[in-house]
Amino acid sequence: MARGASDLAEAVADRSAARTVARRKEVYRAEVQRILDATYRLIARDDVVDPPLRDILRESGLSIQAFYKHFQSKDELMLVLLDDGRRRLVGYLEHRMAKATDPAGRIRAWIEGVLAQAADPEVAARTRPFLTHQDRLAEQFPAEQRQSVGLLVELLAESIQALPGRRRAGAGRDAQAVYEVAFGTLHRHLSHGSRPGRAEVEHVVRFSLQGIGAS
Numbered sequence: 001m002a003r004g005a006s007d008l009a010e011a012v013a014d015r016s017a018a019r020t021v022a023r024r025k026e027v028y029r030a031e032v033q034r035i036l037d038a039t040y041r042l043i044a045r046d047d048v049v050d051p052p053l054r055d056i057l058r059e060s061g062l063s064i065q066a067f068y069k070h071f072q073s074k075d076e077l078m079l080v081l082l083d084d085g086r087r088r089l090v091g092y093l094e095h096r097m098a099k100a101t102d103p104a105g106r107i108r109a110w111i112e113g114v115l116a117q118a119a120d121p122e123v124a125a126r127t128r129p130f131l132t133h134q135d136r137l138a139e140q141f142p143a144e145q146r147q148s149v150g151l152l153v154e155l156l157a158e159s160i161q162a163l164p165g166r167r168r169a170g171a172g173r174d175a176q177a178v179y180e181v182a183f184g185t186l187h188r189h190l191s192h193g194s195r196p197g198r199a200e201v202e203h204v205v206r207f208s209l210q211g212i213g214a215s
Contacts, residue, residue, distance in 0.1 A: 032070050032080075034060045039081060044125050050078075079137050083148045085127065089117070090151050097155075103162040104214045107178070110156050111205050114182040115196045118189040127190060153179050163214050174212040181208055 038060035042051040053074055057067060071077045093113045097106040117127050138145040157175035160166065185204055189196055196204075 031066055075140055079141050086148050090155060103159045106159040108205050111182050111208055112201060114186055115201050118186055119195045124190055160212055178208045
């Protein structure tokens with residue numbers, strides 16, 4: 001009897017502890033999101049590539065202690081923002097690619113979607129800082145950077161692999177090459193505050209399709 005009561009008491013205690021942990025996770029998740037949203041707003045509103053931490057905290061309404069509870073450094077925050085931006089881009093590209101009827105069309109949609117990031121002033125303002133920081137962040141967080149970039153490359157590799165007559169080998173390398181061409185072009189336009197014209201976009205698309213052997 002005592003043993004059963006002890007087991008029940010332990011089960012109740014465990015359930016209570018789990019609820020406490022879940023509530024704490026929700027609070028922490030909300031604080032992290034407030035910091036991310038505040039940084040995005042400062043980047044877009046003030047047209048800065050590296051907002052000061054004091055401005056981020058003022059905008060988010062959180063303390064320095066709250067910041068370092070979640071992030072080891074300002075660079076880690078920028079890494080999370082860069083990853084968040086890439087994941088948003090993956091969702092946007094997936095939406096565009098889903099409208100295409102064949103693998104070549106999906107590859108075209110991927111390239112056009114990447115270059116469209118420089119065509120919209122608001123999106124360009126939000127994207128520019130991450131291209132500015134990505135090389136430095138890649139040195140500090142190489143594994144995280146590879147995983148983040150891999151989301152975009154793998155999305156493209158799937159369509160390359162589906163091209164008629166393609167063999168499995170080489171799709172990843174081809175996807176990486178197309179990634180570098182497209183993002184190199186995007187980086188140049190974001191750095192100069194310019195937009196790629198229709199002719200340039202078409203050239204990048206045709207160059208990439210020919211390079212990977214697509215008609």
